Amino acid sequence: MKKISSMNRDELLSLKAELQAQYDGFVKAGTKLDISRGKPGNDQLVLSKALLSLPGDASTFVDGVESANYGVLEGLPSARKMFAELLGTKPEQVFIGGSASLALMFDTISKAFTHGLLHSEKPWSQLDKVKFICVVPGYDRHFAICESFGIEMIPVPLLNDGPDMIMINELIKDEAVRGMWCVPKYSNPDGLSYSDKVVKQLAAMKPAAKDFLLMWDNAYCIHEFEGEFVPFLDIISECEKHGNADMVFEFASTSKITYPGAGISCFACSEANMAYMKKIISKQIISYDKLNQLRHLLFFKNHDGIMAHMKKLGNVLKPKFDIVLNSLKEEVEPHEIAKWHTPKGGYFVSLYAMNGTAKRISDLCKSAGLNITPAGATYPYNNDPDDSHLRIAPSFPPLEELSEAMRLLCCCIKLAAVEKMLG
Amino acid sequence: MKKISSMNRDELLSLKAELQAQYDGFVKAGTKLDISRGKPGNDQLVLSKALLSLPGDASTFVDGVESANYGVLEGLPSARKMFAELLGTKPEQVFIGGSASLALMFDTISKAFTHGLLHSEKPWSQLDKVKFICVVPGYDRHFAICESFGIEMIPVPLLNDGPDMIMINELIKDEAVRGMWCVPKYSNPDGLSYSDKVVKQLAAMKPAAKDFLLMWDNAYCIHEFEGEFVPFLDIISECEKHGNADMVFEFASTSKITYPGAGISCFACSEANMAYMKKIISKQIISYDKLNQLRHLLFFKNHDGIMAHMKKLGNVLKPKFDIVLNSLKEEVEPHEIAKWHTPKGGYFVSLYAMNGTAKRISDLCKSAGLNITPAGATYPYNNDPDDSHLRIAPSFPPLEELSEAMRLLCCCIKLAAVEKMLG
Numbered sequence: 001m002k003k004i005s006s007m008n009r010d011e012l013l014s015l016k017a018e019l020q021a022q023y024d025g026f027v028k029a030g031t032k033l034d035i036s037r038g039k040p041g042n043d044q045l046v047l048s049k050a051l052l053s054l055p056g057d058a059s060t061f062v063d064g065v066e067s068a069n070y071g072v073l074e075g076l077p078s079a080r081k082m083f084a085e086l087l088g089t090k091p092e093q094v095f096i097g098g099s100a101s102l103a104l105m106f107d108t109i110s111k112a113f114t115h116g117l118l119h120s121e122k123p124w125s126q127l128d129k130v131k132f133i134c135v136v137p138g139y140d141r142h143f144a145i146c147e148s149f150g151i152e153m154i155p156v157p158l159l160n161d162g163p164d165m166i167m168i169n170e171l172i173k174d175e176a177v178r179g180m181w182c183v184p185k186y187s188n189p190d191g192l193s194y195s196d197k198v199v200k201q202l203a204a205m206k207p208a209a210k211d212f213l214l215m216w217d218n219a220y221c222i223h224e225f226e227g228e229f230v231p232f233l234d235i236i237s238e239c240e241k242h243g244n245a246d247m248v249f250e251f252a253s254t255s256k257i258t259y260p261g262a263g264i265s266c267f268a269c270s271e272a273n274m275a276y277m278k279k280i281i282s283k284q285i286i287s288y289d290k291l292n293q294l295r296h297l298l299f300f301k302n303h304d305g306i307m308a309h310m311k312k313l314g315n316v317l318k319p320k321f322d323i324v325l326n327s328l329k330e331e332v333e334p335h336e337i338a339k340w341h342t343p344k345g346g347y348f349v350s351l352y353a354m355n356g357t358a359k360r361i362s363d364l365c366k367s368a369g370l371n372i373t374p375a376g377a378t379y380p381y382n383n384d385p386d387d388s389h390l391r392i393a394p395s396f397p398p399l400e401e402l403s404e405a406m407r408l409l410c411c412c413i414k415l416a417a418v419e420k421m422l423g
Numbered sequence: 424m425k426k427i428s429s430m431n432r433d434e435l436l437s438l439k440a441e442l443q444a445q446y447d448g449f450v451k452a453g454t455k456l457d458i459s460r461g462k463p464g465n466d467q468l469v470l471s472k473a474l475l476s477l478p479g480d481a482s483t484f485v486d487g488v489e490s491a492n493y494g495v496l497e498g499l500p501s502a503r504k505m506f507a508e509l510l511g512t513k514p515e516q517v518f519i520g521g522s523a524s525l526a527l528m529f530d531t532i533s534k535a536f537t538h539g540l541l542h543s544e545k546p547w548s549q550l551d552k553v554k555f556i557c558v559v560p561g562y563d564r565h566f567a568i569c570e571s572f573g574i575e576m577i578p579v580p581l582l583n584d585g586p587d588m589i590m591i592n593e594l595i596k597d598e599a600v601r602g603m604w605c606v607p608k609y610s611n612p613d614g615l616s617y618s619d620k621v622v623k624q625l626a627a628m629k630p631a632a633k634d635f636l637l638m639w640d641n642a643y644c645i646h647e648f649e650g651e652f653v654p655f656l657d658i659i660s661e662c663e664k665h666g667n668a669d670m671v672f673e674f675a676s677t678s679k680i681t682y683p684g685a686g687i688s689c690f691a692c693s694e695a696n697m698a699y700m701k702k703i704i705s706k707q708i709i710s711y712d713k714l715n716q717l718r719h720l721l722f723f724k725n726h727d728g729i730m731a732h733m734k735k736l737g738n739v740l741k742p743k744f745d746i747v748l749n750s751l752k753e754e755v756e757p758h759e760i761a762k763w764h765t766p767k768g769g770y771f772v773s774l775y776a777m778n779g780t781a782k783r784i785s786d787l788c789k790s791a792g793l794n795i796t797p798a799g800a801t802y803p804y805n806n807d808p809d810d811s812h813l814r815i816a817p818s819f820p821p822l823e824e825l826s827e828a829m830r831l832l833c834c835c836i837k838l839a840a841v842e843k844m845l846g
Contacts, residue, residue, distance in 0.1 A: 011694060037493070039492060044491075045483075045489075045491050045492065052477075052478050052479060052480075052483070052491075053476050053479045053480075054475075054476075054716070055475050056475060056476045056777065057475075057476075060468075060475070066465075066468075067685070068468050068475075068682045068685060069462060069463065069468065069682070069683050069684065070460070070462050070678075070683040071684070071685045098521045098522065098711075098712070099521065099712040100708045100709065100711075102707065102708055102709065103707050103708045103728075105551055106706060106707040106708070107707070110537055112535055113537050113548065114536050114537060114548065114572060115571070123548070125536065125537065125546070125548035125549070126548070141706070141709075144706045145706050147706075147709075148538070148703060148706040185537040203790075255493075259491045259492070259714060260491075260492050260493040260709075261492065261493045261494075261708075261709055261710045261712065261713060262490070262712045262713060262714035262715065263710070263753065280571060282567050283529060283564070283567045283570075283571040284525065284526050284530070284568075285523045285525055285526045285529070285684075286523065286525065286564075286683075286684055287682070287684045288522065289521070289522040289684065289685045289712070289715070290523075290684060290685060291475070291682060291685035292685065292712070292715070308780050321717075383608060415652075
């Protein structure tokens with residue numbers, strides 16, 4: 001087989017006809033597939049089924065607290081301990097929220113605007129301009145929060161060992177740069193993890209803004225699907241070493257451990273930030289759902305219980321990532337028109353198609369009934385300067401559907417490349 | 424027995440000694456009692472025990488939605504229908520939130536500050552001054568939200584049939600008056616319900632502020648503990664009749680139906696407000712905890728199931744309110760030094776002690792080990808101009824403890840009155 005990248009015009013035209021026929025077949029078949037979101041599949045949900053009957057007859061009185069009544073704003077002590085063990089931080093640095101860490105992130109930024117952060121001179125709503133560093137490609141929902149609050153986003157590329165620190169150290173000299181989004185482990189969507197060196201550099205930043213906010217979304221902290229658990233540095237104590245203890249808020253949840261949108265979430269931060277935030281949050285809520293905290297504690301039993309559960313989830317995810325990566329390897333790799341990462345954890349495969357074809361690929365997919373994250377969504381303002389990046393989320397569809405989705409996607413990747421080369 | 428109000432100095436001195444001895448007895452006994460918060464007792468919690476094993480083996484796929492996965496921002500259709508039936512509004516006007524309606528209230532006001540409301544010219548954070556009308560006595564947590572956002576509070580008295588509309592219609596001529604807090608049924612703390620006439624007057628208000636926000640906290644909408652369910656007007660359709668459909672947000676929850684802080688909550692509003700708010704909330708959360716919505720649907724089964732459950736809860740609460748009211752009747756009424764309301768629903772008894780004695784009473788209680796809502800808490804800025812009002816929350820303690828608490832409270836009411844009269 002000749003590769004697309006070295007075909008002449010006639011060969012391209014002939015391949016185009018062939019691919020177009022294949023594509024039309026998908027359209028005709030009325031395909032309806034979805035690889036758009038990092039949404040766990042039913043084969044993952046079923047692994048948490050025991051949680052659905054909890055706490056059952058177990059006592060709701062735990063840690064000296066009645067979990068079925070009001071009280072204990074920061075969450076059950078055992079739940080704080082559980083997340084502290086996951087994140088490598090201290091229980092007193094952990095605040096347990098509701099079912100969504102996204103809500104805790106939105107709320108943190110919202111409070112920065114309405115009340116200001118611990119070291120803010122005034123609430124951000126009273127500033128002329130607020131800018132955030134956004135590592136790209138990144139998580140579209142982070143960027144959507146920024147847009148919603150009118151925060152100007154500055155893209156900084158993710159290199160192989162973490163975000164480009166040279167650019168960042170330059171950008172943070174601007175006092176208007178107030179914060180930064182990071183997904184440090186199995187980053188969304190590249191699946192890369194920041195090296196210890198880069199984590200330490202981030203912790204040592206000296207931003208001009210005294211209330212700089214490092215948003216550390218550790219969504220995939222224990223989400224290996226291949227190989228053993230990979231340890232990571234505790235960002236809070238790293239920041240502390242450099243006098244930056246109050247710079248960082250870390251986030252995590254069980255959304256991709258038990259039930260998406262029905263799990264428990266947390267933020268972790270310095271004790272000073274905790275005291276400051278609790279004062280504001282105490283006006284917002286009396287206490288978050290402690291019964292759901294209890295459910296999770298009873299379900300996992302202990303840290304080993306969580307890690308064993310993650311192994312089971314990983315075993316479900318691995319074959320799905322294999323399908324994606326094998327399809328790309330077989331169908332696309334020989335043509336030298338795209339590249340991608342090979343993650344060992346997280347929820348995504350980042351695909352870099354031929355420059356100038358990502359939008360076309362995502363349109364082709366959509367028209368044929370395959371829902372894929374829209375091209376550009378992983379960049380602020382939907383602006384992928386190369387129009388190259390696509391995010392593949394393999395978790396939701398059953399294996400057969402995923403194979404079908406990848407056949408269609410690979411067809412579209414090639415078709416768009418051929419069209420592009422034909423000009 | 425001679426009444427305190429007509430005693431001479433010697434009689435007062437003799438009674439004071441007697442009351443002081445009684446009071447010292449409580450102090451010596453190391454009393455530890457709590458009638459401070461509207462917190463359901465264990466005797467209420469136990470009535471929802473079946474919920475703790477739900478959904479169990481029941482399907483989590485309901486209304487065509489997988490409740491154990493992400494999606495459906497506004498909540499399960501059946502849950503929206505359930506609250507719509509409770510509130511007399513339409514399912515499409517209901518948004519199901521997390522475990523706390525307080526959080527939905529805080530968030531509504533927060534969004535007014537960061538994003539503005541549907542008819543705001545600009546976000547409230549960009550206004551020089553934001554003022555709210557606060558019906559007094561009222562709910563301290565409403566006032567705490569105002570204080571947290573720097574909203575200036577204007578107290579307006581609650582009359583027997585609702586807030587003073589003459590004052591209100593005058594105040595809303597000021598464009599800086601942007602909103603108002605109401606607890607329309609079994610108001611916290613007076614236990615009075617607004618008449619249909621006043622509800623209609625509120626719905627017909629013509630505030631100068633185009634984005635006036637009527638915060639309608641219907642926390643006790645079905646919370647009768649005596650007599651049959653008392654119907655109430657749907658505030659949303661009432662507002663609609665006067666071209667004010669977008670003026671009101673209504674709030675409710677199951678915190679005092681199933682589990683405090685572990686139930687489900689909602690807001691209800693016009694379809695235009697719903698569309699506006701959903702656009703912002705979609706950046707904050709993917710979806711609230713639908714499994715907990717499902718739990719509640721399975722537990723209640725239908726509207727009759729909720730109402731039957733409320734009867735059971737009422738039967739637990741009634742004897743507690745009887746203890747409070749009988750104690751006051753026996754111990755305090757003969758002395759003509761205080762008055763109070765006799766509610767048939769809600770969570771509180773409002774006590775108006777002799778002017779200038781409420782703070783002293785609450786200090787006396789505290790020193791003797793009885794935790795009572797601090798005097799003044801039911802007024803903005805803790806400012807009860809008469810220093811007369813105290814809020815009694817009978818729900819939490821078991822019957823015996825409540826009797827003991829009331830003996831101590833009545834002693835303190837009389838002691839403070841005697842002290843006051845002695846000057």
